[in-house]
Structure formats: structure tokens, C-alpha cells
Amino acid sequence: MRRLLLPVLALTACAPQAQPVQVWQGSGRVLLRDQSYRLTFTVNDQTHALRGVLENRTSGVKYLVDGTFLPVQGGAEVTAKVTAGDGAKLNASILGFGVSNVALKSDALLSGRVTGNVFDAQLTVNGVRYAVPFIRSP
Template sequence: MKRLLPLLALSACAPRPQPVQVWEGSGRVLLQEQLYRLTFTVNDQTHALRGQLQNRNNGVNYFVDGTFLPVQGGAEITAKASAGDGAKLNASLLGFGVSNITPKSDALLTGRVTGNTFDATLTVNGLRYSVAFTRMQ
């Protein structure tokens, strides 16, 4: 029994796995309907949100990093969606050029969760687009 006590103490300190939330939604971006899937986990203690935003029309995935703050009647989400370490543009002409430019822009995802809906705003290059998400899981 004495040997089990240290193991029990260690297991009590181990972080609990966080449930994965899956949201699907759509919004009109540059006159075209875009479909999105947002998948993330939330750390209950720090309210840190980590996950992935996928544009289902073109299959592009973005890393999502932000906060999921509980408020009365729901939660507020603020997260940066970044392209990550994908392809980079490196070009030069006559000694002048650009390097390490990503062809995909970062975005800011903000909004309010109420029940199973997430009314969001996706801001890309200073332009705002409304996206309505529904919780799938």
C-alpha cells in the first residue's frame, strides 16, 4: 500500500484531458459563401483555447490560439487564426525582393457563444465577415 501512495499522488496532479469542441458554420466572404469547421479544446483553469479553423471550401487549415472566457449566458471567444509554417514566398528581381512571406493571411476570430450557437466575426486584412457556427460536438 505504501508503494501505491506516490502513484496516487502523481495521478492526482496529472492534467485532465479536455473535451474537444467541434463547431461548423458558414459566412459570406468576398461575395462567396464559405464553409468552416472550428475544432478546439479549452483549458478550464486558464481559459486558453487551442485548435484549428478549417475553410472547408478550399481545405486550408489555420492554427487557432486564444481565450474562451465564461460570461453570463455563455462565453466570449477571441482567437488568432494563423497560417502556421506553411509555404513561404521568396522572390527577387535585380537584387530586390521579398522573403519568408506567407501567401495566407492571419485572421482574428471573435464572438459570443450562447448555447449551441457561436455568432462570430472573422477579421481578415482589416475586413470583417460574419460567420454563424453551430456546435456539432
């Protein structure tokens, strides 16, 4: 019986652990308009990879978030690319000249520091940085 128990314990130690979902609410003045956001993501504890969704609650648009959540003393540093994913694309032509597959939504960079239940974030869109502070939702 003891011989059987050791391999079972070794296998359960290697089993993937459930990653808790983190939900954050925030708002800021982005592109000259007040915007409300919900950030939902998971973090892989071994690789520190962050994956999730940033929802602009003002416009209803959802963006994919992919980056890192690196632990530092007193909190974590977040750096993540924000993309529109497979959103709408522009295809247009006039007199034989045109554009094809141009995304209508710009990609962005979300970065900042998490301390406790506060995420002091910067959202960089087209090279312009906007402060978007987030609070962790219960």
C-alpha cells in the first residue's frame, strides 16, 4: 500500500493548480473621454504569465490582455499588451488604391504596479499615456 501511495502523491504534486480569476474595476480619462474599465485575468504562478480581458464598459468593447505579473517586494509589476483580437478590419479602395485588413481599434500597453487591492496603471495608446487606477473587486 505504501509503494502505491508515493507515485500517487508525486503525480498530484505535478497536477496543474487552478488559477484564481482576478477582477479589477477602474476608470480614467482616455482619448479625451471618461472611460470605465473592468480588467479580468488569471496569472500562472510558475511562469508569471498574465492572460485575460480588458472591457471598456463605456463603449462595450472587449480587448485581449497578454503579459506578465511579476512579484516584487510589496506587490507586483504588470506589463501587458492590449489587443482588439479579431475585431473589425477596414478594407477599402478608391480607383484601385486602397487598404486591406487595417484594424479599426489601436493596440495598447497596460503597465503599472499592484499594491494590495490597488493597481496604479498606465494605459498607453498610440504613444500617449493615460492614468487608469484600478481597485480589486471582491
